[in-house]
Amino acid sequence: MTTTLALGLAPVRQRLANGVTLLVKETHAQPAVTINATMSVGSACDPPGVEGTAHLLSRLLDRGAGTRTADEVADILDLRGVSPLISVTRHATTVTCDCLAEDVEMVLETVCDMLRAPRCPEAEIDTRRGQLLTQLRQDEDSPSTRAFEAVMTLLYGEDHPYGRRPKGSAATLAGIDRHQLLDFHAAWFAPDRLTLVLVGDIGVSAAVAAVTRVCGEWASRAAPVPPLPPPPAQTRRRLVIPMPAKAQADIVYGFTTILRSDPAFHAYRIMNNVLGQYGIGGRLGRSIRERQGMAYYAGSMFEAGHIAGPLLVRAGVNAENVDRAIASIDTEVAQMARDGVTDEELTSAKRYLVGSIPRSLETNEGIARFLQTAEQFDLGLDYDSRLPGLVQSVTVGDVADAARRTLVTEHASIVIAGPYEES
Numbered sequence: 462m463t464t465t466l467a468l469g470l471a472p473v474r475q476r477l478a479n480g481v482t483l484l485v486k487e488t489h490a491q492p493a494v495t496i497n498a499t500m501s502v503g504s505a506c507d508p509p510g511v512e513g514t515a516h517l518l519s520r521l522l523d524r525g526a527g528t529r530t531a532d533e534v535a536d537i538l539d540l541r542g543v544s545p546l547i548s549v550t551r552h553a554t555t556v557t558c559d560c561l562a563e564d565v566e567m568v569l570e571t572v573c574d575m576l577r578a579p580r581c582p583e584a585e586i587d588t589r590r591g592q593l594l595t596q597l598r599q600d601e602d603s604p605s606t607r608a609f610e611a612v613m614t615l616l617y618g619e620d621h622p623y624g625r626r627p628k629g630s631a632a633t634l635a636g637i638d639r640h641q642l643l644d645f646h647a648a649w650f651a652p653d654r655l656t657l658v659l660v661g662d663i664g665v666s667a668a669v670a671a672v673t674r675v676c677g678e679w680a681s682r683a684a685p686v687p688p689l690p691p692p693p694a695q696t697r698r699r700l701v702i703p704m705p706a707k708a709q710a711d712i713v714y715g716f717t718t719i720l721r722s723d724p725a726f727h728a729y730r731i732m733n734n735v736l737g738q739y740g741i742g743g744r745l746g747r748s749i750r751e752r753q754g755m756a757y758y759a760g761s762m763f764e765a766g767h768i769a770g771p772l773l774v775r776a777g778v779n780a781e782n783v784d785r786a787i788a789s790i791d792t793e794v795a796q797m798a799r800d801g802v803t804d805e806e807l808t809s810a811k812r813y814l815v816g817s818i819p820r821s822l823e824t825n826e827g828i829a830r831f832l833q834t835a836e837q838f839d840l841g842l843d844y845d846s847r848l849p850g851l852v853q854s855v856t857v858g859d860v861a862d863a864a865r866r867t868l869v870t871e872h873a874s875i876v877i878a879g880p881y882e883e884s
Contacts, residue, residue: 469846470822472832473665480653481676484832484842485668486660488825492562494661495825497555497833498572501656502649505551505622505689513593513629514637514645518579519549520589521642522556525580526571537571545572551622552767553837557826562662566671573657573675576650581642590634597628604711604878605777607702612713615700615874616771617692623768651683652676658832660825689768692717695872702878709757710783710879714774714790716867721765721838727851728859729763729772729867734810735802735860736793737761737774744797745774749789755782772867780881787877791870798868801861815849 472486504515523538523545524531538545538558545558556575560568600606610626617624629637655676659668695717719725737745737760749759757777764770774794778786802810821827822845835844 469843470828470832472842474836474842475669477652477673477677479677479680480651480655481672481679482656482836483669483672484656484658484836485663485665486658486828486832487662487664488660488828489662492662493559493825494562494565494659494663495557495559495829496565496569496572497557497658497660497826497829498576499553499555499656499658499833499837500576500650501552501654501686501837502554503550503552504625504627506645506649506686507622507625507629508645509620510633511629511637511641512625512627512633514641515554516549516628517586517590517593517634517637518581518642518645519547519554520593521581521585522547522554522575522579524585524589525582527574527578527580529571529574530580531582531585534571534575537567541568543568545575547575549627551627555833557829559826565659565663565667566675569657569659569671570675573655576655577652577676577679579646581639581646583639586639586642590637593628593634594631597631597634600628604702604704604707604709605775607704608711608713608876608878609773609775611700611702611876611878612715612773612874613771615698615876616695616715616717621692622689623692647681649683649686651681652679654683656833656836658829658836660829660832692769695869695874697871697873697875699875700877701881701883702876703880703882704878705880707879709777710780710877710881712774712776712778712783712786712790712875712877714776714787714794714873714875716772716869716872716874717769718763718772718867719765719769720767721770723765725859725863725866726765728855728863729765730814730852731807731810731855732797732802732860732863732868733761733763733772734813735806736797738763744793745776745790748793749776749778749786753785753789755779755786755789759786780879783877783881784884787875791873794868794873795870797864798870801857801864804857807855807857807860811852811855814852818845818848
């Protein structure tokens with residue numbers, strides 16, 4: 462078992478003999494603790510043709526775990542005022558909750574049992590499958606969701622985990638039974654994929670003792686997660702999803718970008734901030750929404766991850782303004798690729814991004830989320846101390862290089878969903 466200390470937030474990191482990673486940050490403002498338990502398994506691990514497995518399993522984690530039934534799990538948590546939040550991304554399944562310091566060990570045991578030994582009772586599978594199918598129908602009726610999912614397919618391909626629908630489809634969900642869920646769990650959920658972050662009124666020695674008692678004997682091993690293929694070469698593509706009954710059309714206009722480990726990551730953050738994040742939508746918002754009055758909303762998002770993630774421009778417009786809005790996006794994207802950002806924009810973006818760091822660390826939950834991200838991407842325990850300097854070190858030239866590297870209008874994938882028809 463090894464121990465590492467860091468400055469700044471100064472969390473303590475320990476790794477148990479079975480591979481469980483523990484991060485502890487003591488804060489004593491109130492007698493409470495946030496538990497963030499993340500298993501490095503998500504929808505990217507869904508077997509081909511059985512998409513939705515990870516999402517369905519996540520909905521069963523609190524429906525009986527270890528030796529406890531669903532009602533017994535609910536009683537333990539309800540009596541202590543604990544409401545766990547369970548989420549799934551392409552690469553992680555996370556259980557987060559807050560509890561009183563005096564209840565940490567019991568709540569931690571329950572949370573770890575959810576990830577280690579979900580019972581997946583048949584009756585609960587049917588119920589949770591029904592809830593997921595309802596969400597899928599709602600997604601099918603949402604122009605914004607339809608456009609987002611379709612542009613990811615254009616960018617990554619329908620056979621790529623990033624190009625498939627994370628929640629699956631009615632057909633794939635119908636084929637998932639209890640045996641498959643338990644097989645999926647056995648194949649992918651293992652102690653060496655679990656990172657536990659405890660933030661709050663708890664000492665390091667108490668945290669280590671509790672985690673060792675709860676998880677120390679978990680000895681299973683899982684197969685390595687195969688590397689995901691890179692996204693294919695990009696060409697300009699455009700897809701229209703007719704939804705004539707809707708009031709507006711949603712546009713998603715996207716590119717693939719970089720890995721989270723790329724040294725240019727912070728230059729991309731600044732580029733995205735100037736393009737469509739800052740204020741009410743950066744350059745895109747000022748042009749399309751404010752000056753031209755064409756959009757209900759306009760902005761951009763950037764997500765770098767374990768593979769080259771997307772940068773997506775999103776806008777909601779009247780169907781009559783779709784072509785003008787896309788032309789305006791082309792103009793803003795091409796201008797940034799040609800000219801980069803100004804000194805004033807760079808300074809404003811840095812001020813915004815550096816200023817957001819302390820705000821993100823104001824709560825135990827925010828600290829836990831930050832530490833979990835740092836661990837998942839191997840950013841280091843001193844990342845919070847280094848982060849302002851990393852942002853401040855970005856130059857105008859760095860942002861210009863990022864823009865030229867990615868913002869090529871001939872490589873854009875564009876999806877329009879709503880009451881729009883190609884002319």
